Amino acid sequence: MSYQTLYFISFAVALLAAALATPVCRAIALKLNVMDKPAGEIKTHKESTPYMGGIAIAFGWIVSLFLIRASTDFPDGTLRSLRGIIYGALIVALLGFIDDKKYKGLGPKTKLAFQTVAACIAVFGFGIKVSFIPYYWVSCIVSVFWIVGITNAFNIIDIMDGLSSGIAFIASLAFLFISLPTEMIYVNFCAAALAGALLGFIPYNLSKSKKIFMGDTGSLFIGFILSCLAMGTSYTQMNEIGLFAPLLILAIPIYETFLVSWIRMRKGKSPLMGSKDHYALRMEKMGFSRRQILIITSCVCAALSVFAYLFTKTPLMYAVLLFVFMLACLWAASVKLASVKIE
Secondary structure, rough: OHHHHHHHHHHHHHHHHHHHHHHHHHHHHHHHOOOOOOOOOOOOOOEEOOOOOHHHHHHHHHHHHHHHHHHHHOOHHHHHHHHHHHHHHHHHHHHHHHHHHHOOOOOHHHHHHHHHHHHHHHHHHHHOOOOOOOHHHHHHHHHHHHHHHHHHHHHHOOOOOEEEEHHHHHHHHHHHHHHHHOOOOOHHHHHHHHHHHHHHHHHHHHHOOOOOOOOHHHHHHHHHHHHHOOOOOOOOOHHHHHHHHHHHHHHHHHHHHHHHHHHHHHHOHHHHOOOOOHHHHHHHHOOOOOOHHHHHHHHHHHHHHHHHHHHHOOHHHHHHHHHHHHHHHHHHHHHHHOOOOOO
């Protein structure tokens, strides 16, 4: 059986497992009262909603990988990298679940500490790190910062139904398609399984009658996995600017993190404290509906992923022109969004 067929099976198994697990997790959350209550200034939903959707996503992803592992012989390097991602992802998922279950959540310093531990396990324990920096310690430190940053970016952007999970779904497919020719098998299997698990969860997240949030359990989990996948393949076979491809694929959560941090600091607030300074809430203030925001974000994310793919396949001159065009669009969007007043 070809690897391409196995990638599809991995996707399908994760989708089915997550789709079956999500309503179960919802029922358990309701029984255990693991609920996101609309209390406090930064909550945007109006009714108490069960958490634990992140557990269903993690379940679908893990089941898929273990099933494929049981039926396929992987190269040793693939197994080592898979273990590193699994261990780290489960640590941040547990951290997120504890944060979801606590009424006031964990403090930002506590969460950062555990995220750093998970990142160090992946980087120092299993060699999951950037390859374009020749100096070992510099490469490791940059990789830890990257993993912690992207993990938190998906947590920050998770303020509207389908937003974080939808972006992660598109990003997973982007990493899969870019990685396919390189035979980075662990990247391909992880990306296919994550995309399937997210697709199994998203319909419930968007449902009105059976709604469930993935919570910090899910957002930290998917952020950690995607940050590791971004470092798992090569982007520079055609030109060196292809190195920016992961930044394009993950551009929206990265942009959201910098935008929110910048606006909060301008107001004299800590960037680690919650607020309503998110781009999606600013778009809502401009008159867009939440469905429109989700559609626009998904289209932009898909377009950026296509651009990222082109970065890895086009000559340097065209890649540079494309990059300058996107920077101009980013600047224009930032000026417009920053001008919206949020109470």
